[in-house]
Amino acid sequence: MKKLQSILATDCGSTTTKAILIEFIDGEYRLRFRGEAPTTVEAPFEDVTRGVLNAVMEVEELSSRKLLEGEKIITPHKDNEGVDIYVSTSSAGGGLQMMVAGVVKSMSGESAERAALGAGSIVMDVLASNDGRKPHEKITRIRQLRPDMILLSGGIDGGTTKHVVELAEILKAANPQPRLGSDYKLPVIYAGNNKARDEISKTLGEQTDLTIVENIRPILERENLNPSRDKIHDLFMEHVMQQAPGYNKLMSWTDAPIMPTPGAVGSLIEMIAEEENISVVGVDIGGATTDIFSVFQNQFNRTVSANLGMSYSICNVLAEASLKNVLRWVPLDMDEKELTNRIGNKMIRPTTVPQSMEELKIEQAIAREALRLSFIQHKSFAVNLKGVQKERTISDAFEQSDSGLSLVNMMELDLLVGSGGVLSHAPRREQSARMLIDSFLPEGITQLAVDSIFMMPQLGVLANIDQKDLAESARKAALEVFNKDCLIRLGTCVAPVGKANVGDEILSVTLAMQDGSEKQVILHQGELLAIPAEYEPINATLNPAKGMDVGAGKNEQINTTVYGGVIGLVFDGRGRPFNLPVENDKRISSLNIWSNAMNEYPDEIK
Amino acid sequence: MAHAYTPGLKVLESTSVKKERRLPLKGEVLVDKGADVVPEKIVARTHLPGNVQMVNVANLLNVDAQDVPEFMLIDLGKNILKGDLLAETKGLFGLFKSEVKSPVDGILESVSKVTGQVVIREAPIPVEIDAYMNGNVSEVMDKEGVVISSNGVFIQGIFGMGGENRGDLRVLVDNREEELTEKMISNDMKGCVIVGGSHISLNTYKKAISVGVAAVVVGGFNYHDLEDILGYTLGVAITGSEEIGTSLIITEGYGKIPMGARSFDILKKYDGNFTSVNGATQIRAGVIRPEIVIPFNDVDDLDSIVMNSEGGITEGSLVRVIRSPYFGHIGTVTSLPHELQKMESETMVRVAEVKIDNQDFVIPRANLEMVETS
Numbered sequence: 016m017k018k019l020q021s022i023l024a025t026d027c028g029s030t031t032t033k034a035i036l037i038e039f040i041d042g043e044y045r046l047r048f049r050g051e052a053p054t055t056v057e058a059p060f061e062d063v064t065r066g067v068l069n070a071v072m073e074v075e076e077l078s079s080r081k082l083l084e085g086e087k088i089i090t091p092h093k094d095n096e097g098v099d100i101y102v103s104t105s106s107a108g109g110g111l112q113m114m115v116a117g118v119v120k121s122m123s124g125e126s127a128e129r130a131a132l133g134a135g136s137i138v139m140d141v142l143a144s145n146d147g148r149k150p151h152e153k154i155t156r157i158r159q160l161r162p163d164m165i166l167l168s169g170g171i172d173g174g175t176t177k178h179v180v181e182l183a184e185i186l187k188a189a190n191p192q193p194r195l196g197s198d199y200k201l202p203v204i205y206a207g208n209n210k211a212r213d214e215i216s217k218t219l220g221e222q223t224d225l226t227i228v229e230n231i232r233p234i235l236e237r238e239n240l241n242p243s244r245d246k247i248h249d250l251f252m253e254h255v256m257q258q259a260p261g262y263n264k265l266m267s268w269t270d271a272p273i274m275p276t277p278g279a280v281g282s283l284i285e286m287i288a289e290e291e292n293i294s295v296v297g298v299d300i301g302g303a304t305t306d307i308f309s310v311f312q313n314q315f316n317r318t319v320s321a322n323l324g325m326s327y328s329i330c331n332v333l334a335e336a337s338l339k340n341v342l343r344w345v346p347l348d349m350d351e352k353e354l355t356n357r358i359g360n361k362m363i364r365p366t367t368v369p370q371s372m373e374e375l376k377i378e379q380a381i382a383r384e385a386l387r388l389s390f391i392q393h394k395s396f397a398v399n400l401k402g403v404q405k406e407r408t409i410s411d412a413f414e415q416s417d418s419g420l421s422l423v424n425m426m427e428l429d430l431l432v433g434s435g436g437v438l439s440h441a442p443r444r445e446q447s448a449r450m451l452i453d454s455f456l457p458e459g460i461t462q463l464a465v466d467s468i469f470m471m472p473q474l475g476v477l478a479n480i481d482q483k484d485l486a487e488s489a490r491k492a493a494l495e496v497f498n499k500d501c502l503i504r505l506g507t508c509v510a511p512v513g514k515a516n517v518g519d520e521i522l523s524v525t526l527a528m529q530d531g532s533e534k535q536v537i538l539h540q541g542e543l544l545a546i547p548a549e550y551e552p553i554n555a556t557l558n559p560a561k562g563m564d565v566g567a568g569k570n571e572q573i574n575t576t577v578y579g580g581v582i583g584l585v586f587d588g589r590g591r592p593f594n595l596p597v598e599n600d601k602r603i604s605s606l607n608i609w610s611n612a613m614n615e616y617p618d619e620i621k
Numbered sequence: 622m623a624h625a626y627t628p629g630l631k632v633l634e635s636t637s638v639k640k641e642r643r644l645p646l647k648g649e650v651l652v653d654k655g656a657d658v659v660p661e662k663i664v665a666r667t668h669l670p671g672n673v674q675m676v677n678v679a680n681l682l683n684v685d686a687q688d689v690p691e692f693m694l695i696d697l698g699k700n701i702l703k704g705d706l707l708a709e710t711k712g713l714f715g716l717f718k719s720e721v722k723s724p725v726d727g728i729l730e731s732v733s734k735v736t737g738q739v740v741i742r743e744a745p746i747p748v749e750i751d752a753y754m755n756g757n758v759s760e761v762m763d764k765e766g767v768v769i770s771s772n773g774v775f776i777q778g779i780f781g782m783g784g785e786n787r788g789d790l791r792v793l794v795d796n797r798e799e800e801l802t803e804k805m806i807s808n809d810m811k812g813c814v815i816v817g818g819s820h821i822s823l824n825t826y827k828k829a830i831s832v833g834v835a836a837v838v839v840g841g842f843n844y845h846d847l848e849d850i851l852g853y854t855l856g857v858a859i860t861g862s863e864e865i866g867t868s869l870i871i872t873e874g875y876g877k878i879p880m881g882a883r884s885f886d887i888l889k890k891y892d893g894n895f896t897s898v899n900g901a902t903q904i905r906a907g908v909i910r911p912e913i914v915i916p917f918n919d920v921d922d923l924d925s926i927v928m929n930s931e932g933g934i935t936e937g938s939l940v941r942v943i944r945s946p947y948f949g950h951i952g953t954v955t956s957l958p959h960e961l962q963k964m965e966s967e968t969m970v971r972v973a974e975v976k977i978d979n980q981d982f983v984i985p986r987a988n989l990e991m992v993e994t995s
Binding site: 154357360 | 670735854855945
C-alpha cells in the first residue's frame with residue numbers, strides 16, 4: 016500500500032473552482048491550504064482547466080510550495096514540490112442532467128430516480144407507462160429536455176416485457192439529441208427486465224449508445240441500484256465529460272475518475288453513517304438548488320430540490336413557501352412590496368451580500384423556508400420500497416404499516432450536517448444552528464454540525480478512489496480531514512416531543528460535565544435554552560415530564576452521553592409540531608427571546 | 622493602486638456588436654459571408670423532425686402484437702393521410718371487420734411485433750432564423766448559422782421578458798427619474814421601442830401591450846406585478862419565450878429606480894433610430910442579460926470603432942450600489958482596503974470606501990457595480 020504524503024483536490028462548481036491541499040504531518044492528515052478561482056467552462060475561456068490552474072496557483076502562493084510545472088500538476092510529491100495525487104469533482108456546466116424511465120412510476124420509476132440521484136445527477140423528468148401522459152406528450156417532453164443520459168428500467172426479471180419495450184419505442188420515436196455536442200449518440204442505460212434485453216437492443220441499439228446492466232428491481236422486494244449507479248459514473252466520464260470544454264485535459268491530469276459533485280458528497284455522507292453506525296441527514300444549500308442526503312436504516316437517499324436556493328432561485332422559494340411563511344421568521348414589520356422587490360433584486364444580482372442586519376435576517380428567514388421545503392420533498396422520496404407484498408400479522412393490521420412509508424424518522428436521527436454559503440458562512444454559528452433546528456425540527460437527541468468551508472465534495476472523491484494501492488490511504492485521509500477540519504461540531508439539540516401547555520415543565524436534565532461539575536436544566540414548553548459545553552462527552556440524565564418523549568418513549572428516562580460543540584447544548588422546548596404564535600406582537604417577541612437565548616445577533620441591534 | 626473586479630452591465634455607445642444566429646439542428650445557411658442584411662432577412666433554416674403519433678393497433682384490433690404486421694394496409698416508409706385506413710382485420714367471411722384509421726397525415730415509421738404499437742411521423746417542422754439586426758454577415762458556420770456584425774450602441778439591461786423585437790426608438794420622458802405613465806403612450810407608438818425613466822407601473826405596461834408597442838425600456842418594475850403579466854410567479858430568472866407581444870427591459874432592478882445616467886443619455890441621443898432588442902434573460906451559469914442594439918448605418922469600417930473594455934473598480938471609479946441599504950446610490954470610490962471588514966450584519970467582506978453626496982460609506986465590493994464613464 017502506498018502512503019500518501021500530500022493530496023491536491025479540486026471541485027469545479029458552476030461558478031467557483033475550489034482547490035484544497037491535504038498533507039500528512041505529525042502522524043495525521045490535515046487540510047493545509049485552500050484556494051479558489053472562477054470556473055472557466057464558458058466563454059471566453061471555454062476550458063475548465065484554466066479555473067483549476069488559477070485555484071491551484073492560489074494554493075501554491077499560500078503554501079509557498081511548487082505545485083505546477085508550466086500548466087501541469089507535479090506528481091508525485093518530492094521534497095517541497097508537487098503532490099502524490101490529484102483528484103477532482105465537477106458540477107460545472109449544469110452538472111449531469113438525466114431523464115429516467117420506468118414502467119410503474121412509483122416502483123421501477125422511483126428506483127431509477129433513486130439510482131440517478133444517488134449517482135449525483137439532476138433528474139429532469141421521470142417517464143412512466145402510468146404517468147398519465149399520452150405517448151406523443153412523452154415524446155415532446157423528451158425532445159424538449161435534451162438530457163445528457165437516459166436510464167430506462169421496468170419489469171422484474173422474467174416478467175412481462177411489453178411495457179418496457181413500449182417505453183423504448185417511445186424513446187426511439189423521440190430520437191433525443193444530447194445536450195452537449197451534436198455529433199455523438201445519446202447514452203442510454205437499460206436496467207430493466209432481463210428477458211426484454213434483445214428487444215431493447217433491437218429497438219434502441221442503432222439509434223443510441225445503449226448499455227445494458229443488471230435489473231434495478233430484479234424482484235419487487237429488492238432494489239439493485241449499484242450497477243446502474245456505477246454505469247452512470249462511467250458514462251459521465253466517457254461521454255458527458257468528453258463533451259465539456261477542457262475536460263479531456265482535466266481527466267488526463269487526475270489520478271482517479273472525476274465524480275459529479277453531489278455524488279461525491281453523498282458517498283461521504285454514506286461513509287460517515289457506515290463508519291459510526293448512525294443515522295445522518297446532510298444538506299447543501301446553494302444558490303440554485305438544495306441537495307439533501309440521508310441515511311436511515313442503512314438506506315441512502317438523495318434528493319435535489321432543483322429550484323430552491325438562495326440566489327438564482329430565491330424568488331422560487333418565495334413562490335413555493337409563500338410570503339407569509341417567509342415573513343413569519345422575520346422579527347420585524349415589513350412592507351410586503353418592498354420585501355418582494357428586495358428579494359427579486361437578489362435573484363437578478365445573485366452575488367451581492369447582506370450588509371445590514373435586517374438584510375441578513377431576511378436571507379436567513381428565506382433559508383429556513385428553502386430548507387424546510389427541501390426536507391419535505393426529501394421525506395416523501397426517501398421511503399420503503401413500494402409495491403412490496405408484506406406478510407401482516409394481526410398487530411400490523413392495527414398499526415396500518417405499509418410499503419412506501421418514509422424512512423426519515425427524526426427521533427432516530429443522530430447527526431444533522433449543514434453546508435452551503437448561508438449555513439457555512441453565517442456570521443455566527445448560533446445562526447447556523449438555529450436555521451438547522453427551525454427548518455429540520457430534530458426530535459429527541461441530535462448532534463448538529465456544519466461543513467466549515469464546503470470541502471465535502473473533494474473529500475468524497477478522495478474517499479472513493481478505487482486503485483488498490485491508494486484506496487486505503489486516501490480514505491483514511493478523507494475521514495481524518497473530515498473530522499478534524501471539515502466538520503464544525505455545533506453541539507447537540509435536545510427536543511422533547513409531546514403535548515403540553517406553554518410554560519409547563521417538560522424536561523429536567525442533569526449534566527455531569529467533564530470538569531466534574533454538575534448542571535441542572537429545567538425546560539419549559541415554549542422555551543429555547545443554550546448551555547455552553549465543549550465537544551467532549553457529557554453524561555446526561557434526561558427526565559421527560561408526563562406525556563413527553565425524548566427518545567426512549569413517553570415518560571421514559573434516558574441516561575446517555577451527549578456532546579457539546581461551538582454552541583454547546585441546545586434544549587428546544589418549542590414543541591413538535593412547532594408552531595409560531597399567530598399574533599404579530601407575540602410572534603416578534605418570541606423570535607427575539609429565542610434569538611437572545613442563543614446569542615444569535617449582536618446586542619445593540621437585536 | 623488597489624483594483625477590484627465587480628459585475629457590470631455593458632453600456633457601450635459605439636462598439637462592434639456580434640450576434641450569433643444558430644439553428645437548433647443542422648440545416649441550410651441562406652446568406653454568404655460579407656452580405657449586408659436587414660433584421661427580417663432569413664439567414665438560415667432547417668426542419669425539425671415531425672411530431673410522432675403512436676397508435677396501439679394490437680389493442681384497437683384486439684389481436685396479438687406479433688400478428689399486427691399482417692393486418693397493416695400501409696407499407697413502412699409510405700405516406701398516409703388522416704382518416705385513411707391504417708390496419709384492418711379480415712373478419713369472418715368478410716364481415717365483422719375491425720379497422721384502425723390514421724389520426725394524422727404522415728409517414729408510417731415503424732410497426733412493433735412486441736407491443737403492437739405503430740409509429741406515424743408527421744411532416745417535418747420548418748424553423749427559420751432571421752438576422753435580428755441591420756449588419757453584415759461576418760462569419761458562416763457551415764450548416765449551423767451565421768454571425769451578424771455591426772457597429773453601434775450596445776446596452777445590457779438587468780432583467781427582461783419577451784423575446785426579440787425591433788422598431789424605432791422613442792424616448793418618452795425628459796429625464797431618467799421620470800416615471801413612464803399611461804398618458805405618454807399613444808397609438809402611433811405601435812411597433813416602436815419606447816424608453817421611460819425610473820419606473821413603469823403594471824397599468825402603463827398593459828397599455829403599451831394593448832397599443833402594440835414592440836418593447837419598453839425602463840429603470841424599474843415591481844417584482845410582484847410580474848405575476849400579472851406572466852400568469853405565474855417568476856421563481857427563477859429564465860425568460861425569453863413568453864408570448865407577451867411587448868418585450869420589457871429593466872435596466873436597474875425591481876422597484877422605482879432612475880435609469881443609469883449613461884444608458885439614458887445614449888438612448889436619448891439615438892432617439893428615433895432603428896433599434897433591435899431582446900428581453901431574454903438567464904441568470905444562471907452562462908448568464909444572458911437582455912440587450913438593446915442600435916446599429917449605425919453610416920460606418921462601414923469595423924476596425925475604426927474601438928471596443929470599450931470592461932474594467933475593474935479602482936480608486937476614483939464611479940460606482941452604483943446594487944443592494945440595500947444604499948441601493949441605487951451613485952458615488953466615487955475613495956479607497957479599496959485590502960483587509961476584510963466586518964459589516965453591520967457581522968459578515969466579513971472585502972469593502973470599498975465610497976463617497977456618496979459628500980458623505981463617506983463603507984460598502985461590500987460585491988454590492989457595487991461599475992458605472993462606465995467612457
